[in-house]
Amino acid sequence: xxxxxxxxxxxxxxxxxxxxxxxxxxxxxxxxxxxxxxxxxxxxxxxxxxxxxxxxxxxxxxxxxxxxxxxxxxxxxxxxxxxxxxxxxxxxxxxxxxxxxxxxxxxxxxxxxxxxxxxxxxxxxxxxxxxxxxxxxxxxxxxxxxxxxxxxxxxxxxxxxxxxxxxxxxxxxxxxxxxxxxxxx
Numbered sequence: 001x002x003x004x005x006x007x008x009x010x011x012x013x014x015x016x017x018x019x020x021x022x023x024x025x026x027x028x029x030x031x032x033x034x035x036x037x038x039x040x041x042x043x044x045x046x047x048x049x050x051x052x053x054x055x056x057x058x059x060x061x062x063x064x065x066x067x068x069x070x071x072x073x074x075x076x077x078x079x080x081x082x083x084x085x086x087x088x089x090x091x092x093x094x095x096x097x098x099x100x101x102x103x104x105x106x107x108x109x110x111x112x113x114x115x116x117x118x119x120x121x122x123x124x125x126x127x128x129x130x131x132x133x134x135x136x137x138x139x140x141x142x143x144x145x146x147x148x149x150x151x152x153x154x155x156x157x158x159x160x161x162x163x164x165x166x167x168x169x170x171x172x173x174x175x176x177x178x179x180x181x182x183x184x185x
Contacts, residue, residue, distance in 0.1 A: 021051070022049065022097075023048060023049045023050070024045075024046055024047055024048070024049065025045065025046035025049065025093065026045060027044055027045065029046075030043060030044075030045075030046065030093060033092075033093050033096045033097060033102065034089060034092055034093055034096065035106065035170075036089060039065070039066045040085075041089070042059055042082060042085055042086040042089050043057040043058070043059055043086060043089050043090050043093065043129065044057075044058050044059055044060050045057065045058045046058075046090070046093060049093075049094065049097070051097065051098065052094075052098060052133055052136060053132070053133055054094070054130070054131065054132050054133065055090050055091065055093060055094040055130075055131050056090075056128065056129065056130050056131075057086070057089075057090035057093065057128075057129040057131075058126060058127065058128060058129070059086050059126070059127040059129060060126050060127075061078055061121055061122070061123055061124065061125045061126065061127060062123055062124075063076065063123040063124075065078070065123070067079055067082065068123065076122060076123055077120045077121065077122060078120075078121035078122070078125075080115070080117045080159065083117070083121060083127070083151055083158070083159045084112055084115055084149075084159070084161045084163065086127060086129050086151070087129055087131055087147075087149030087151065087159075087161055087163055088107075088109060088149075088163050088165060090129045090131045090149065091131045091133070091145070091147040091149065091163060091165065092107040092165065094131060094133060094147075095107055095133075095143065095145055095165065095167060096167075099143070099167065104169060104170055105167050105168065105169060105170055106167070106168055106169075106170045107165050107166070107167050107168075108165060108166055108167075108168055109163065109164070109165055110144070110164045110165060110166050111163065111164035112161055112162070112163055112164075113161070113162040113163075113164075114160070114161060114162050115159070115160070115161040115162075116159065116160050116161070117158070117159050118156075118157055118158050118159060118160075119153075119156065119158050120158075121151075121153060121158055121159075125153045125154075125158075126153065126154075127151050127152070127153060127158075128151065128152040128153070129149060129150075129151050130149065130150050130151075130152070131147050131148070131149040132147065132148050132149075133145060133146075133147050134146045134147060134148055134162075141169075142166065142167065142168070143166070143167040144164070144165070144166045144167075145164070145165050145166075146162065146163070146164050147162070147163050147164075147165070148160070148161075148162045148163075149161055149162075149163065
């Protein structure tokens with residue numbers, strides 16, 4: 001009987017390892033990992049993935065991005081805060097590939113440090129977002145990480161930031177049931 005149990009356990013572990021060792025991700029893979037969707041999904045492809053170490057993602061910036069309507073109408077520039085969000089999303093993809101029950105989790109910002117913007121990002125640019133994991137702490141079901149990201153366009157550094165994130169249960173941020181909301185109206 002122990003042999004049967006061991007065999008049953010080996011198959012799922014092998015499948016999990018195969019998925020976790022994937023080194024590139026297309027948009028369909030990314031959508032299975034991250035909860036973000038258009039217009040707020042800010043990575044299009046992952047070209048390099050080293051578990052618990054590093055990820056390199058690509059974002060193609062087009063004039064069709066909704067933020068260009070107001071930032072700025074006659075001089076479209078990608079907002080720096082969205083570049084930092086792209087760093088966080090790439091890092092989130094790196095983190096969430098390590099979590100089996102990711103459908104019940106959210107990754108939340110807990111800090112942004114040393115953000116620098118070196119040149120404007122404009123329509124037609126392709127962001128190469130390189131994120132390295134600097135610290136990983138797991139206490140029970142809680143995981144907290146610190147990552148450093150550098151963003152390049154045509155080989156030139158355009159932005160960088162250190163971000164801290166925490167993995168939380170996706171029901172944690174909700175303020176209560178709909179009956180609670182009705183009482184406050």
